[in-house]
Amino acid sequence: ELVLTQSPGTLSLSPGERATLSCRASQSVSSSFLAWFQHKPGQAPRLLIYGASTRATGTPDRFSGSGSGTDFTLTISRLEPDDFAVYYCQYYGTSPYTFGQGTKLEIK
Amino acid sequence: QITLKESGPMLVKPTQTLTLTCTFSGFSLTTSGVGVGWIRQPPGKALEWLALIHWDDDKRYNPSLKNRLAITKDTSKNQVVLTMTNMDPVDTATYYCAHGSCDYHKSYFGMDLWGQGTTVTVSS
Numbered sequence: 001e002l003v004l005t006q007s008p009g010t011l012s013l014s015p016g017e018r019a020t021l022s023c024r025a026s027q028s029v030s031s032s033f034l035a036w037f038q039h040k041p042g043q044a045p046r047l048l049i050y051g052a053s054t055r056a057t058g059t060p061d062r063f064s065g066s067g068s069g070t071d072f073t074l075t076i077s078r079l080e081p082d083d084f085a086v087y088y089c090q091y092y093g094t095s096p097y098t099f100g101q102g103t104k105l106e107i108k
Numbered sequence: 109q110i111t112l113k114e115s116g117p118m119l120v121k122p123t124q125t126l127t128l129t130c131t132f133s134g135f136s137l138t139t140s141g142v143g144v145g146w147i148r149q150p151p152g153k154a155l156e157w158l159a160l161i162h163w164d165d166d167k168r169y170n171p172s173l174k175n176r177l178a179i180t181k182d183t184s185k186n187q188v189v190l191t192m193t194n195m196d197p198v199d200t201a202t203y204y205c206a207h208g209s210c211d212y213h214k215s216y217f218g219m220d221l222w223g224q225g226t227t228v229t230v231s232s
């Protein structure tokens with residue numbers, strides 16, 4: 001079964017800095033079906049990126065996704081206060097539509 | 109505008125059956141390529157996909173929970189119902205439903221819009 005491992009578990013940065021979040025798959029997957037979500041406490045998870053690099057409607061262009069095969073990256077170019085949250089990657093190409101364990105992006 | 113809202117009991121006892129309802133608006137579950145999925149998140153843990161139902165009533169389940177889950181839809185009410193039998197304290201979680209879509213071959217299921225979730229505690 002596919003396992004998605006996200007790193008780091010927690011990332012402490014300041015507004016204005018660049019954030020790089022990693023998602024590694026236990027086997028090669030199609031980049032067409034790799035998504036990133038942002039999740040804040042008490043809110044619905046929000047789709048940011050699908051197809052590894054396509055921004056969902058409403059996603060600011062400071063968010064970008066890249067990668068292929070087993071290694072995928074979410075980059076936030078210049079952090080804004082609203083960006084501090086937990087981020088999950090997900091593979092939605094085959095059941096059971098696995099999620100990574102998440103990266104918590106916190107204010108330093 | 110698509111919205112989804114989960115509802116159900118906040119507290120269930122061990123061995124009981126949990127019934128959750130997802131009430132949605134802004135789309136129809138009779139439209140080809142559309143589906144609704146259920147996902148949960150135990151406290152401090154990762155998201156876990158549970159089940160989905162497609163527009164054509166095709167149902168998929170997480171193999172790890174398949175024997176305990178059942179998903180149904182009522183298109184006249186714009187609702188999807190998930191039942192989970194034999195609840196255990198480890199099933200304590202926030203449960204989400206989400207709008208999803210797939211291609212003709214159902215080669216993927218992308219969940220793009222989620223509800224805010226409902227928290228279920230399993231305790232005697």
